[in-house]
Amino acid sequence: MRWYWIDRYIEFESGRSAKAIKNISLAEEHLHDHFPGYPVMPASLIVEGMAQTGGLLVCEYGQFRLKVVLAKITRAVFHCPALAGDTLTYTATIESIRDDGAMVSTTSHKGQTLQAEAEIFFAHLDGGHQDKTLIEPRDFLRMMRLLKAYDIGRAADGSRLKEPPGLQDF
Amino acid sequence: MPTKEEVFQKVQNALVEALGVDEEEVTPEATLVGDLGAESIDFLDIVFRLEKAFDIKIPRGELFPEDVLTNSTYVEDGRVTEAGLAELRKRMPFANLDEFAKNPNVQDFANLLTVADMCRFVESKVNVTA
Numbered sequence: 001m002r003w004y005w006i007d008r009y010i011e012f013e014s015g016r017s018a019k020a021i022k023n024i025s026l027a028e029e030h031l032h033d034h035f036p037g038y039p040v041m042p043a044s045l046i047v048e049g050m051a052q053t054g055g056l057l058v059c060e061y062g063q064f065r066l067k068v069v070l071a072k073i074t075r076a077v078f079h080c081p082a083l084a085g086d087t088l089t090y091t092a093t094i095e096s097i098r099d100d101g102a103m104v105s106t107t108s109h110k111g112q113t114l115q116a117e118a119e120i121f122f123a124h125l126d127g128g129h130q131d132k133t134l135i136e137p138r139d140f141l142r143m144m145r146l147l148k149a150y151d152i153g154r155a156a157d158g159s160r161l162k163e164p165p166g167l168q169d170f
Numbered sequence: 171m172p173t174k175e176e177v178f179q180k181v182q183n184a185l186v187e188a189l190g191v192d193e194e195e196v197t198p199e200a201t202l203v204g205d206l207g208a209e210s211i212d213f214l215d216i217v218f219r220l221e222k223a224f225d226i227k228i229p230r231g232e233l234f235p236e237d238v239l240t241n242s243t244y245v246e247d248g249r250v251t252e253a254g255l256a257e258l259r260k261r262m263p264f265a266n267l268d269e270f271a272k273n274p275n276v277q278d279f280a281n282l283l284t285v286a287d288m289c290r291f292v293e294s295k296v297n298v299t300a
Contacts, residue, residue: 071211074188096218100230103218121215 004143005049006090012153014161015061017093020053020147022046026084041082043116046108047073051120054092054104056144058122061097063164064137071101071123078116086110092120100124141167171299172224174289181288184219188212198286210280216288226295233291234283235261239276250274264290 011019024031024041031039051070059068082088089109096103101123108116141163144150153161172180182196189206202208208216217228231237235258238244244254255271265287270278 072215074190074215096221098230101214101218103215121211123211123214 003048004052004146005045006052006147009053009147009149009152010089012057012060012149012161014153014155015057015094015097016156017091018053018057018149019092020049020090022049022088022090024082024084024086024088028084031084039084041084041086041088043076043078046078046082046088046116047076047118047120049088050090050092050106050108050116050118053090054094054106054120055122056140056147056149057092057094058097058102058104059140060144060149060161061094061102062124064140064167066099067125068102068122069125070120072121074119074121076116076118080110080113080115082108082110082115088115137164137167171297173299174293177224177289177292177296177298178285180223181220181285181292184216184223185285185288188215188219196285198284198289200285201281202283202285202288203281206285220288220292224292224296226292228295232261233288239279245276248276250276250279262287264288264294 006020006022009018009020011017026039030042030045034040034042051073055068055070059066062068087110090106091109092104092106094102095105101121104120104122106118106120107114144163150161150163155161178198182193185191185196185202185206186193189202189208189212191206195206200206202212202216213234217233220226221228238254238257238261239250241254244251244257250258255267255274258265259267265283267282270282
């Protein structure tokens with residue numbers, strides 16, 4: 001069981017942008033306490049969903065070989081609450097990316113309404129951290145499959161997104 | 171071609187956005203780490219913003235030559251050697267290293283850069299009008 005805060009990708013353009021949806025359900029236990037009688041999706045988990053949307057985009061760009069960690073949320077603004085029954089559409093756009101990190105701008109929409117926006121910074125660990133396994137590349141691949149990224153994704157040249165060579169054989 | 175004032179304003183704006191500080195805190199004399207609270211992860215954020223604001227490329231290690239500080243040729247017992255200081259001066263002509271050179275503890279290096287240094291660094295990458 002992993003920490004999934006998006007349900008499915010609906011767009012995935014390698015190295016550029018991705019869209020994912022999150023259906024908020026009363027079956028999610030955390031909503032029972034947040035808050036009793038008024039179930040609101042916690043803002044922190046919305047940020048996590050936006051970070052997952054963008055984080056896998058950054059990981060895929062590096063073919064899952066880099067140790068990508070969420071390093072900093074420079075800015076996050078929440079315009080309205082997200083409630084049980086809402087479907088959030090998270091959009092992540094890579095603003096800058098290079099071998100030591102990436103800056104991603106993200107939004108969350110309820111229908112046409114901008115619900116939240118955040119600027120998220122990912123670092124690519126190196127040096128002493130390079131030997132540590134945070135998440136196996138194969139686990140990222142499983143997540144990407146589960147979230148249907150390869151069903152709808154496009155490579156940078158517009159062709160169908162393919163799984164990275166060497167990771168499919170499991 | 172930006173003026174020095176325009177360079178300062180864009181650098182100030184990048185630091186306000188990256189570090190969440192107030193505009194008036196970003197004075198030319200302010201140090202990035204000590205006064206503005208920058209942490210190591212913020213430097214890449216700042217680099218990205220400067221690249222975008224000035225349409226320039228800042229290769230890794232150019233603004234903050236961390237490789238010098240982790241190189242045993244240039245560091246002995248936590249202090250930067252003479253050769254290390256020479257290398258830093260060569261790599262960082264935009265920074266004033268005189269104060270640091272008096273007691274060159276590696277751990278103090280992070281607090282060296284000021285906002286004015288950042289502006290001089292950018293000015294060296296773009297053509298500045300008088």
